[in-house]
Amino acid sequence: MSVDAFPRGGTAIVSGATYGMGEAPGYDSMDLAVHASLKALDQVGLTPADVDGLFVALPSDMMSQLSMAQYLGIHPKVMSNNRVGGSSFQTYAHMAALALAAGECDVAVIAYGSNQRTSAGKLISSTKPSIYQAPYKPMLPISAYALAASRHMHQYGTTREQLAEVAVAARKWANLNPDAFMHGDLTIDDCLSARMISDPFTKNDCCLVTDGAAAVVMTRADRAKDLAKRPAYLLGAGSATTHMDIASMADLTVSAAVESGKRAYAHAGVGPEDIDVVELYDAFTINTILFLEDLGFCPKGEGGRFVAGGAIAPGGKLAVNTNGGGLSCVHPGMYGLFTMVEAMEQVMGIAGERQVKDVDLAISHGNGGFLSSQATLILGSEATL
Amino acid sequence: MEQIRPEHDYEAFLADGRFMIQRSRSSGAYVFYPRVAEPRTGVRDLEWVEASGDGTVYAVTVVRKRPPEKDYSVVLVDLAEGPRMMSRVDGIEPTAVKIGMSVKASVVTEDGKPLVIFTPKGGQA
Numbered sequence: 001m002s003v004d005a006f007p008r009g010g011t012a013i014v015s016g017a018t019y020g021m022g023e024a025p026g027y028d029s030m031d032l033a034v035h036a037s038l039k040a041l042d043q044v045g046l047t048p049a050d051v052d053g054l055f056v057a058l059p060s061d062m063m064s065q066l067s068m069a070q071y072l073g074i075h076p077k078v079m080s081n082n083r084v085g086g087s088s089f090q091t092y093a094h095m096a097a098l099a100l101a102a103g104e105c106d107v108a109v110i111a112y113g114s115n116q117r118t119s120a121g122k123l124i125s126s127t128k129p130s131i132y133q134a135p136y137k138p139m140l141p142i143s144a145y146a147l148a149a150s151r152h153m154h155q156y157g158t159t160r161e162q163l164a165e166v167a168v169a170a171r172k173w174a175n176l177n178p179d180a181f182m183h184g185d186l187t188i189d190d191c192l193s194a195r196m197i198s199d200p201f202t203k204n205d206c207c208l209v210t211d212g213a214a215a216v217v218m219t220r221a222d223r224a225k226d227l228a229k230r231p232a233y234l235l236g237a238g239s240a241t242t243h244m245d246i247a248s249m250a251d252l253t254v255s256a257a258v259e260s261g262k263r264a265y266a267h268a269g270v271g272p273e274d275i276d277v278v279e280l281y282d283a284f285t286i287n288t289i290l291f292l293e294d295l296g297f298c299p300k301g302e303g304g305r306f307v308a309g310g311a312i313a314p315g316g317k318l319a320v321n322t323n324g325g326g327l328s329c330v331h332p333g334m335y336g337l338f339t340m341v342e343a344m345e346q347v348m349g350i351a352g353e354r355q356v357k358d359v360d361l362a363i364s365h366g367n368g369g370f371l372s373s374q375a376t377l378i379l380g381s382e383a384t385l
Numbered sequence: 386m387e388q389i390r391p392e393h394d395y396e397a398f399l400a401d402g403r404f405m406i407q408r409s410r411s412s413g414a415y416v417f418y419p420r421v422a423e424p425r426t427g428v429r430d431l432e433w434v435e436a437s438g439d440g441t442v443y444a445v446t447v448v449r450k451r452p453p454e455k456d457y458s459v460v461l462v463d464l465a466e467g468p469r470m471m472s473r474v475d476g477i478e479p480t481a482v483k484i485g486m487s488v489k490a491s492v493v494t495e496d497g498k499p500l501v502i503f504t505p506k507g508g509q510a
Contacts, residue, residue, distance in 0.1 A: 131392055132418045133471045135500050138459045139448050146446035147461055154444075154484045198459075199447040199480070247418075247461055247471045252444055 006267040007101035009385045012224035012231035013093075015043045016216040016341040021330050022181040024211040025118040029058045032213035033113030034071055040215040044227040046107060048072040053099055053108030053218075055080045055092035059116060059333045068111065078105040085368025086281050087239065089337035090375030094237035096218050106219065110340075113213030114332035121209070127369070130245055139198050141283065142206055144246035144370035146198040149286040151252040153200065155301065158289065160200050162304030164191035166285040167204045167327050169313035174324025176314060176354035181210050182328040205285040207326035207335065214337040216344065221385075232347040232362070232379040235270070238263025239375035246370040253301070257294035257365065257374040264376040265296075268361075268384075272296035275378075276359040277346045278318060279339035281367035282325040288312070291365055292320070295376065319356040322346060336366030340377065347379050360384050389431055391419035399499040402492045404438060406466060407431040417468035438490035439465035440503060447479040458482045462503055476504040 017039035020032045027035075033056060041047060054076040058064035065079040078099045082091050089110055096108035138144065152158045168188055174180035186204065194202035217227075224231035240259035243249045265271055272295060280291045289303030297318060298306040306312075312320035321327075323342040326335040343362035345351040361384060364377040389407075395418075398405040407416040409423045410430040417436075422429045440462040449456050458479035463469050472490075474482045488503035495502075 130418070131396070135495065135498065136459050136471050136473050137448065137457070138446075138471065143446050143448060143459050147444040147459070150446055150484065151444045196447075196449045198449065199445075201446075245471075247469050252461075 004267070006236065007097055008235050008267055008269070009233045009380065010101045010221050011097040011218055012221050012228070012233040013216045013218055013340070013344045013379065014224050014228040014231050015040045016344045017043065017214065018179060018330070018338065018341055019213040020113070021179045021212045022210050023118055024115060027115055029113045029115050030061070030064070030067060030071060031113070032115060032211065033058060033068065033111045033215065036113060036213035036215040037109050037111045040217050041109070044217060046217065048074050050107045051109045052076050053078040053096055053105035055096060055108065055110040056112065057081050057083050057088045057334070058112070059114050076105070078108070084239070084241065084373035084375070086283070086334040086336040087366030087368035087373045087375040088334065089340060090237065090364060090366040090377050091239050093218065093234060093340065093377055094239060094375070097234050097237060100218060100220050108218040109215060110218070110337060111213070111215040112334060112337045114334070115211050116333045117209050117211045133245055133247065141370055142201060143198045145284040145286055146201045147246055148252040148290070148371060149200050149284070152286060152289065155253055156304065158304035160192060161188055162289070162308055163200065163205055163285040164188045165307045165310070166282065166288045166312070167191050169307065169310065169316070170282060170321055170325040170327040172313040173322050173354055174328035177324050177329060180324040180329040181208055182324065201284060207283045207331035208328070210330050210332050212330040212332035212338070214341050216337070216340055228348070230348045230381065232344040233382070233385060234377060235380045235384060236264035236267030236378040237376070238267070239373065241373045244369055244372050249371060253290070255290050255294050255371050255374055257291050257376065260374040260376040261295040264378050268378040268380070270361060270378065275361050275363050276319070277322060277343065277356050277362040278320045279343045279363060280321060280365045281335055281339060282321055282327050283331070283335065283367060285327070287367060288320065290371070291367070295363065295365065314354070322351065322354050322356060336368070339364040339366065343377070343379050347381050389421050391421060394433065395419045398433065399492060399501070402499070404436045404490050404492055404501045405433045406436045406464070406468060408434045415466035415468055417464065417470055436490065437465050440488050440490065442474065442482060442484050442486040442488060443469060445482045445484060460503070462488060472501060472503050474503050474505065
């Protein structure tokens, strides 16, 4: 039997930043990723020359870790460009923690950037079309998630109103976040009467298409306190996968987040009842419902009822997607790293008007593909060490 | 042993109007989409067998188009043999396609290529 030696609290995110949120015309994706990385490094007095671990996946550059190292003029010892869609960044934090703890590198940067809104105006796909799916013209990725929603509604009685609750809560959080792309009132009725795109989803059930970049800096815990007043320690990490194409997902109502969450909780020695803030990859409204269930915040099938009545909006019973999420804050193709920056800010207590009180434990959860890949991080304050 | 060339063979059968899936000679388990080996075991004893064409709708969405283009369904169908596939249900309004509906496969030609689609079984529509 293998012994799990995950370095609980052995590493920390000491800085995080976003850049070019919403629209950033004229920039290449790499420019944006570098801007976010430099901003994150600046905040803790580091420069590219200090970085010896580099983790990055740009949308249309299959060797972006090499391109970015070249751009920064550095020769990292440890790199990764693992591509599991929007969950890639959580897997990088997991790998970076192991590499840092083993002394393989000292300063790790995890970065992402995309100019998809101003360059293409739509989601850039990086997947090979399957001859067993493409002829049926699913509107991907929307239709894949819509199929999952259809199944959840059929099995558990989840309603379109409950899906809309997720979008409305996200907008209410976004209204507290000056960096969010979408501001303004959004009601359940607005969502229900919006144009249907792929049943049961209207445009309000779907994430934004924006530009944007994010980056975080990770070090070992011994150094973290010198760099940051209140580091966000990495207490646990887990990733899991069940399929690539939606037709190969055994149960459309249960994602691999059950497994990724279990592994992360086990590392951290905490459970869902201990978590103060939850940052989930909400590419579509059904995601939030599925991941709340799969990560143990409510029983399977109860997610729709759990989010009803403003329960995950500001002032509700659980703070979920406090930056406004992929639905109302930012979604530049892959959103996973933005959940990490937001979870870090909440643990550091620097999230401004949307700051949740007394945050000691936060979840950052990434999703990739078509509910295909799930990766969960648990960040904690010094009090949780 | 005969060589399996998954996409090539599948499309060649379809061109003859035949909807074929795979079955492991040793375990008897059916496989779709086509591969060179059985998932998990890796056993390379898959053979092509004719699908019964019987299935049940497992999940459904309707892709909405702006007129004059027509809306259409995208479904996941559980085949009677076990595997699940993506397809479309024709012969009724896309919004009338329901989870649990019994459907039957047929091979049609679309955009110049053969394609497996489903229609509701008698009495269901």
